[in-house]
Amino acid sequence: MKEINLRAEDLQHKVIPIHMDANFFFERAVRSLDRYHYDKALKYFRKAVEYEPENPVNHCNMAGILSEMGDYEGSNAVLTNILEHVEPSMTECYFYMANNYANMDNFEEAERAIVTYLEQDTEGQFLEEAEEIIDLLEYELDRPAKLVRIKSREGMIEHDQARALMEEGKFAQAVEMLESIVQQSPDFLAARNNLALAYYYMGLFHRAKETIGQVLELEQGNLHGLCNLAIFYQHEGNTKALEHLLDTLSITVPFHQEHVFKLATTMGILGRHEEAYGHFRRLLKDEEVNEDPSLYHYTAVAAFNSARYMEAKRWWNYLLKMDPQSAIPKFYLAQLEQVLVHHKKYPKLSYQYHLPFEEQLKRWEQDEEGMSEEIKHNPLIRSSFFWALRYGDTGTKLQVIRALSWIADDEVKETLSAFLQEPDQEALLKEAAKQVLIEMGVAVPGDCIDAAAEVSVTSEQRPAVMRLPEWKGTWQGVVDQTLQHMDLSMERERKNNVQNLWTAFLGKLYPDTPLIRQPEGWSAALDYLTTKMHGGAVTYQEVAQRYGVSASTVSRYARRIHSVCSLKE
Template sequence: MIKNAKRIQKGKIVSFIPTGEYYFKKGIKAYHRHDLLKAKKYLNRALQLEPGEPMIACQLAIVLAELGEFENSNRILHHILEDLDPELVECHYFLANNYAHLGFFKDAYHHAKLYLELDENGDFAEDAEDLLELLSFESDESGEELYQQEDLIMKHEQARELLDSGYIPKAIELLSEVVGEYPEYWSAHNNLALAYFYLGQVEKAEAILDRVLEQNPGNLHAMCNKMIFARYQGHLTYAAEILEQLKKIKPLLSEHQFKLGISFALAGEYELSYFWLKKLYKSDFYHDGLFYYWLSYSAYFTGNVSFSKNIWKKVLELNPEKEGFEPWNDENTFHGFESQAGSIFQKLESDYVEERLFALFLTSVSSKKEEILTSKRLFQNQKLTTLEKEYISLIRSGKPSRTADAQEIAELFYENYQPIGTVEAGLYLMWFSVFVELMNQGVSLKNKRAWAGAVEYVWHKLRSEKVSQQEIAGRYGLSAATISKYVKMVSELLD
């Protein structure tokens, strides 16, 4: 027995499981040898294994900057400061350098100045002072004027996140500021078009895309958005024409490949989506939660189930709130904002009353209703007005209030428009905007079905969707005269 045990022990295989620290050290060694491509490869792997480690992320950002990938570097540096470690103030100095290289001198000045304020005796203090002097010389504006400018690139990233969460009015506000400052910052124009589209203002959205394509012909993001808009509006022939054009494009830039991959997924072209996203996965492209989300989906719907499930683990590491949204979990069912507590809380903290009211309606139909209503985050929310507090009481106990009418009308929409995605959210936001105006004017909501029908009709018309007043009247049991009267009132309230 002893001999057999020794034989087994001698033949035992010790498995080697590399850690983030292992690849980090390899990356640092490669960096010191000036082998930047290997450094990037090892540090990317280290960050995949330990996505919450700020030092790994920071070192990767430094390497990316030295390779000239300034935008990817900036994305990581902002992620560190916003999500991982706000105390890692050196990131502001690195951002300043990157923005200077990109030609965004106002942003560079902002971060260099901020770094010196936060760590006046830091390791990069002298370098930051030299950069400030150079920036003041390069710019026609004074240093003080530069310092007062907002970091527009950060605003754009923030706006994109708000857009993805259905936080539309605030996203529009930020994106409008960005395009006002940088008229040729096409990415911001494209996202602004998406925001207006989600809000139901289709003509305005398409006018923005047309302007982008006129001034920047062949803009891939604008073409992709055109295709997506057409599909959502049921213009399938036109969407197919654009899709055929997109299939012929072979972009070299990683950002363009990413956009193409997501657009193909949205169009149900999962083979093409998987091709581009898997190509990026094999490269050193910076992977975020959105990337892994669509990679998992495209993998699943092309039969790569095992790979999809492995990738989904990364989705949950980066975005735990996505649990339950797996492509194999009720694959034909979309889970809307009402199932996302994080998104509801974000809307509850909006600066816009209609968005807060919308969030409370989402709460009323959410499977996480009790979690939201009993949370400290709700109790500590300083933005809630008397109107919203009445709404909370209505949801909790059915206590009668002015908001009962708003709830009943929103419930009429919910019979046909659920789950609530980004497009559907526009209908509810429109209704709560109308409701706020009606409350301000002291108007009674006696004929709830008429108000619901009128709002739905106006929403369809703003989205350039073919629908007649007679059709809506029939759906809500209204006369032609009644629907016409209320449509006129809704249109006037929205002007």
């Protein structure tokens, strides 16, 4: 065999040089990890640290390997070195240390480390995992964690509180809190969106629209902002801008479930029920949220409003199976039957997850006049009141009986008269129904009148003033307004009667006194009743004009005072 002799200069051209740097050892370490060769991986990561001692990632990788190998103390020593000498801002090291301490059953130190992580970390990269560790530590230590704040969720707790205030109707308090959050965290767009809504509900429309403009300046495609803007366009009657924006929203297919829900509800509010139905259907396919009964109701409403009646029936039947005790699917299925069998026409349904009468009772607190008119002319709302009278609990039935007194038409007379004949109804409810019928001028059996009189006498046994531990300024305002409108030459006795009648009325109702939303109406009613008591000739219309309210308002309040105080006696 022939011997091959290579010269030194030839070898120089044949050998491929190896560049020993941190990347070289990092890649070798990763390859070793893939093969579960932890010893080799640790050796290579240590070499990477030698080449780049100022790179905290290399140190972190070395700590991770030590932890995988069960050397938790060694891992924590490396992590401590990173925080003290390499990169103090690398707050995730505290998270890794907490894991190591937990594996060592050193729960006190684990708590210290995880609390430090949550209080210092701004990104919240391991927020969910950290919350799981907190749960574990609370169980092991048998006490709550010593956690004061979560840096990455700064403003989130306050934001949730502000949303809760909005749901309670406390918009001024919500605005104060949201303005503070936005000032401290200008990029917190969810807070800005809710601030815009709070302004809107307070009637500060210009500020609401200005705030939405700020949201869209910061993030042009912010879906919540665009949806809120569409609602505002509808409010101000800007049809052209609204249609243009709706065209954009109608072809938007959001990914996150929160965005899908926002778009679905917005489309429903704006009358785009087909689009709303499509988005609600998407949510029903999401296993994370499709256990929520209200979602099936929203889907059914969108189907009903887009004339997909059999689909609506299907979703309400699903809801009935999920929540068989709820009156909501039963009510809407009964109304749907009226549409399918009797071809009865109903207006578009609300997307609220409750019976229609419940929403009307809430609105009554703000607008008795408008609400009573809506009840009279909306067949769905009327039927929901009669449904609640039959199937509601005692408190609901009492509210409904009171509400029916505002309608006071022939159908109400027939319904309440039939209610009195039902043997299973409570005596309290029958007494309330009798009183409404008496106010409406319906003759009830003599024993009923005696019973009502007995109630009045029982109330009369205690002086009204003694039942009022406080006297509110709004109550006095009603009296003052009445006296201002009365003739200055009017006899003192009649003026005293105004104060006495109002005091007696409030005293008999206390502590269930009415909210004084419309003081002019109450003042007009007092004027009308005291004039009649003194033999004066006056009509509801005359008094109504003097106080700037409607005749029906005067009539309703006067009948209420009359029934409580038993003026005929």
